[in-house]
Amino acid sequence: MEINRSSISEWLKELQDSICDWLEQADGGAKFEEDNWIRSEGGGGRTRIIKEGNVIEKGGVLFSAVHGDAPVFLFKEQQHSPGADANLGKVGNIPQFFATGVSIVIHPKNPFVPIIHMNIRYFEMDGGIKWLGGGIDLTPHYVNDEDAKFFHSELKKVCDRHNASYYKKFKEWADDYFFITHRKETRGIGGIFFDRLNENNEMSFNKNLNFWKEVGQSFAPIYTELITRNKNKIFGELQKQWALLRRGRYVEFNLVYDKGTKFGLETNGRVESILMSLPKIAGWEYDFKPQKNSEEERTLALLKKGINWV
Amino acid sequence: MEINRSSISEWLKELQDSICDWLEQADGGAKFEEDNWIRSEGGGGRTRIIKEGNVIEKGGVLFSAVHGDAPVFLFKEQQHSPGADANLGKVGNIPQFFATGVSIVIHPKNPFVPIIHMNIRYFEMDGGIKWLGGGIDLTPHYVNDEDAKFFHSELKKVCDRHNASYYKKFKEWADDYFFITHRKETRGIGGIFFDRLNENNEMSFNKNLNFWKEVGQSFAPIYTELITRNKNKIFGELQKQWALLRRGRYVEFNLVYDKGTKFGLETNGRVESILMSLPKIAGWEYDFKPQKNSEEERTLALLKKGINWV
Numbered sequence: 001m002e003i004n005r006s007s008i009s010e011w012l013k014e015l016q017d018s019i020c021d022w023l024e025q026a027d028g029g030a031k032f033e034e035d036n037w038i039r040s041e042g043g044g045g046r047t048r049i050i051k052e053g054n055v056i057e058k059g060g061v062l063f064s065a066v067h068g069d070a071p072v073f074l075f076k077e078q079q080h081s082p083g084a085d086a087n088l089g090k091v092g093n094i095p096q097f098f099a100t101g102v103s104i105v106i107h108p109k110n111p112f113v114p115i116i117h118m119n120i121r122y123f124e125m126d127g128g129i130k131w132l133g134g135g136i137d138l139t140p141h142y143v144n145d146e147d148a149k150f151f152h153s154e155l156k157k158v159c160d161r162h163n164a165s166y167y168k169k170f171k172e173w174a175d176d177y178f179f180i181t182h183r184k185e186t187r188g189i190g191g192i193f194f195d196r197l198n199e200n201n202e203m204s205f206n207k208n209l210n211f212w213k214e215v216g217q218s219f220a221p222i223y224t225e226l227i228t229r230n231k232n233k234i235f236g237e238l239q240k241q242w243a244l245l246r247r248g249r250y251v252e253f254n255l256v257y258d259k260g261t262k263f264g265l266e267t268n269g270r271v272e273s274i275l276m277s278l279p280k281i282a283g284w285e286y287d288f289k290p291q292k293n294s295e296e297e298r299t300l301a302l303l304k305k306g307i308n309w310v
Numbered sequence: 311m312e313i314n315r316s317s318i319s320e321w322l323k324e325l326q327d328s329i330c331d332w333l334e335q336a337d338g339g340a341k342f343e344e345d346n347w348i349r350s351e352g353g354g355g356r357t358r359i360i361k362e363g364n365v366i367e368k369g370g371v372l373f374s375a376v377h378g379d380a381p382v383f384l385f386k387e388q389q390h391s392p393g394a395d396a397n398l399g400k401v402g403n404i405p406q407f408f409a410t411g412v413s414i415v416i417h418p419k420n421p422f423v424p425i426i427h428m429n430i431r432y433f434e435m436d437g438g439i440k441w442l443g444g445g446i447d448l449t450p451h452y453v454n455d456e457d458a459k460f461f462h463s464e465l466k467k468v469c470d471r472h473n474a475s476y477y478k479k480f481k482e483w484a485d486d487y488f489f490i491t492h493r494k495e496t497r498g499i500g501g502i503f504f505d506r507l508n509e510n511n512e513m514s515f516n517k518n519l520n521f522w523k524e525v526g527q528s529f530a531p532i533y534t535e536l537i538t539r540n541k542n543k544i545f546g547e548l549q550k551q552w553a554l555l556r557r558g559r560y561v562e563f564n565l566v567y568d569k570g571t572k573f574g575l576e577t578n579g580r581v582e583s584i585l586m587s588l589p590k591i592a593g594w595e596y597d598f599k600p601q602k603n604s605e606e607e608r609t610l611a612l613l614k615k616g617i618n619w620v
Contacts, residue, residue: 035597049596060596182575244591251592252585255565256575265492265566274492275562278594281554282561285590286359286370287345287582 016063022220029054042068059106060276067098095126105277111243112233114140132212133195139188141243143302152309162211175305185303244283326373332530339364352378369416370586380407405436415587421553422543424450443505449498451553453612462619472521485615495613554593
């Protein structure tokens with residue numbers, strides 16, 4: 001099949017369908033509701049939201065494909081992309097861009113089930129620019145070593161099948177990206193993150209595309225396993241309160257640092273789709289300190305860069 | 311009394327004491343707890359937090375006075391301040407700054423009691439710069455016309471006693487400042503906001519200082535009145551859920567737009583003091599639409615710039 005923006009978009013829509021099926025199965029109760037939206041400047045999206053399920057409290061699986069005139073900051077940023085024409089943005093015409101992707105955030109009910117995020121995106125712009133980006137990261141309210149090992153090992157397997165250097169590189173990138181600078185804490189146990197992958201990297205574009213597709217396909221089986229392992233664990237008031245505080249940190253990361261959120265809000269994106277990533281409820285307590293030797297203290301101590309989970 | 315950084319700081323500490331007394335009285339239950347902190351680069355603060363009271367769910371009244379080398383972005387910003395030496399930052403030495411202020415955010419339990427915020431600040435920097443800034447704004451979960459009129463009328467009285475143009479000017483400034491651009495909503499019903507007031511404005515520095523002090527002193531009686539009027543109103547599940555969503559918006563404003571929060575997080579300020587402004591709990595619901603002709607719908611329709619509340 002020819003690889004072009006439309007074949008990539010179609011593939012992403014099928015991925016969205018498949019992930020929604022997996023998640024409805026794993027939840028066993030709630031069903032996704034769909035909103036189709038149109039971007040007046042070009043393109044649109046298919047937002048799917050699930051809520052108040054047996055396992056999932058609030059979550060979304062979003063597809064979008066948008067195009068049009070590139071905003072100034074966007075084409076300025078791309079001038080340094082590999083393959084970019086040196087005259088980009090200097091030739092009188094406004095460069096055209098195209099961006100398509102699938103984004104997921106799932107907030108579970110049970111504090112022992114982790115929050116998960118996945119995004120894969122494809123970007124094209126006049127002047128010879130095209131690249132792939134993506135990432136998956138896990139935010140456990142309570143870090144469970146076996147789950148962390150499982151999560152990272154699965155991602156490592158996906159990476160290793162395509163390029164021996166990718167897991168190490170993209171795991172470090174995730175540690176740096178999913179970092180709440182003002183708290184000096186990572187958002188969770190990380191995962192992988194990569195951006196601007198294209199034919200100028202060590203592999204051809206098509207080989208990178210295969211890697212990128214496999215990242216997308218790895219999401220549903222990995223998260224389903226984590227749900228199955230943890231969904232029936234008993235929790236009480238302490239765990240609920242702690243989960244609220246961890247979700248407060250999630251909100252801080254998304255509103256202060258997340259590039260996708262910033263990009264969306266600054267380019268007049270569809271607010272309800274962008275902010276579907278926020279939890280149903282989150283909490284803040286002044287200068288909260290967990291009890292000595294508690295599970296909460298142990299989790300806090302593990303929200304650091306550079307831990308080898310595999 | 312001579313007016314200098316130390317006399318202004320001392321006055322602010324007394325204001326903090328007085329406001330804490332008023333709020334403890336109005337709450338009738340909880341007491342403030344105090345944290346003194348030191349900034350390693352110079353200065354420090356006195357953070358006072360109140361929680362789980364009869365009326366107040368979570369709140370803070372913060373004093374700080376910090377000084378030291380001005381960060382590059384700060385002195386660049388100040389080069390255009392009225393009175394600034396044109397050679398500022400070009401003379402080899404790092405300019406020294408001094409900043410002191412009182413900041414308050416109070417989140418009440420009862421959704422019929424509004425959230426309130428007040429900040430007054432004094433800033434000095436080498437190169438002839440000194441100015442006053444401040445603001446008060448009100449975020450009702452449910453807009454009550456009589457309360458809104460009372461609130462704005464009291465602020466107008468304070469302004470009018472000092473300068474006939476201030477209320478109009480500073481009310482508009484608040485409408486613009488306390489605006490959640492991506493939601494196309496104001497944070498609440500506004501109030502007043504002003505920045506960089508000094509001797510180059512239409513009044514002398516000392517006259518502006520008197521105005522500024524009165525703004526600070528107006529806070530406690532105004533909020534006490536709003537508490538008294540509303541604290542015993544009956545509310546149910548609907549009002550609690552709505553209040554969560556309104557607090558979600560408050561979080562969005564503070565983390566995405568508020569300049570004080572950004573400044574604090576970017577200059578490695580004391581995180582727990584900066585983020586005391588966030589509510590105990592906040593919520594998000596995908597694409598929430600209030601019921602037709604409900605009180606919630608009415609409030610949303612009033613979160614607009616340019617309403618004359620007086």
